[in-house]
Amino acid sequence: MTLKLPIYFDNQASTPVDPRVLTAMLPYFTEHFGNPSSRSHAFGWVAEEAVERAREQVAALIGAKTPKEIVWTSGATEATNLAIKGAVEANKHGDRNHLITQKTEHKATLDTCKHLEKLGCSVTYLDVDAEGRVNPDDVRAAITDQTLLVSVMLANNEVGTVQPIAEIGRLCHERGVLFHCDAAQGVGKLPFDVEAMCVDLASISAHKIYGPKGVGALFVRNERPRVQLVAQIDGGGHERKMRSGTLNVPGIVGFGKACELCGLEMAEETRRIEALRDRLERGLFDNIDLLHVNGSRSHRLPGNLNVSFPYVEGESLMMALKDVAISSGSACTSASLEPSYVLRAMGVSDDLAHTSIRFGLGRFNTEEEVDHVVRLAIEKVRKLRDLSPLYEMAKEGIDLSKIEWNSPHHH
Ligand SMILES: *Cc1c(COP(=O)(O)O)cnc(C)c1O
Secondary structure (H helix, E strand, C coil): CCCCCCEECECCCCCCCCHHHHHHHHHHCCCCCCCCCCCCCHHHHHHHHHHHHHHHHHHHHHCCCCHHHEEEECCHHHHHHHHHHHHHHHCCCCCCCEEEEECCCCHHHHHHHHHHHHCCCEEEEECCCCCCCCCHHHHHHHCCCCEEEEECCCECCCCCEECCHHHHHHHHHHHCCEEEEECCCCECCECCCCCCCCCCEEEEEHHHCCCCCCCEEEEECCCCCCCCCCCCCCCCCCCCCCCCCCCCHHHHHHHHHHHHHHHHHHHHHHHHHHHHHHHHHHHHHHHCCCCEECCCCCCECCCEEEEECCCCCHHHHHHHCCCEECEECEEECCCCEEECHHHHHCCCCHHHHCCEEEEECCCCCCHHHHHHHHHHHHHHHHHHHHCCHHHHHHHCCCCHHHCCCCCCCCC
């Protein structure tokens, strides 16, 4: 089989729609185009039936007790905004205005928290360890009588680190604090059960699990406790008054199908993708010296590999690997390369962060692709390092940290 280029190794950014998902969606663009809110004719009933079937499929994947607990949104970003802002607004006459989260959350959570700080909430941003994990004891210690909600993600989108969700959920419930989990990255790839893990609110997204973009859901616990949210989008009272707007029926049908497939195939798929990731990791580490894994080897998303290639700029390596879709640990801003805030929170030096690459393997990747990328990376890293005087010095055993630079040096 010939290799098709470019190769997609960026499945943490988004995933292709599974052909089986697309097949399920297609009729809902054409013959079944009705508005599920139309109660007076069959076009509406057919659409509504499809939406309710999808609700059951999503609920089943995350262990929700009833499909009523699923609220459709445009994605995990909107779900997270609704969860946190909606909970704060529902409690504004209460005495709880303190939120707890952690520093490597997705911007959907961090920016929502920052917004709420401006409106008078106080937010604790917990540190993570070198692997990117929060310590449940730190969560326990941060909870006060004012704490309304704790928000910790299931798995990180950059380094793949999986958080101790069940422990955090248990202690939140003991203290009567709401627990929100951004599960966008972990759901469908790792066991996730809102009952077993005491999760009250969970954000998920179709396009991270081989469904379409622009559709997601918020799980909102209905019992013990019954979570109250104030809608952030008004206009007709759809979705049990929590999120108005005509539903994206084809997207929702695709999301449901994507969840069903994950539920059926997760165990086998995880093994396969983990084996591919390990093959990639071994191929790189056996052939390139001084590499460094960012994140956790024991608590990590199956398809994720985040590696620093010292003495090679991540941006240069990405350019050299232009037939491979990957992403780097620096974000290009107008003036400079900002190292990733996630790596920074883990204590990774700016130097190492600038050399980091995220490989995200998924359902449709193959061994041939992995072997090709390994060969290519070995060749390109050698070339780039041959140009690096620092690499030469490091190989000669000179301790670069002891050198006194007499001009502003590399980052
Ligand atoms: C992708 C992602 C989001 C955002 O989801 P959208 O559906 O694209 O809005 C939020 N959190 C995490 C961890 C993600 O990976």
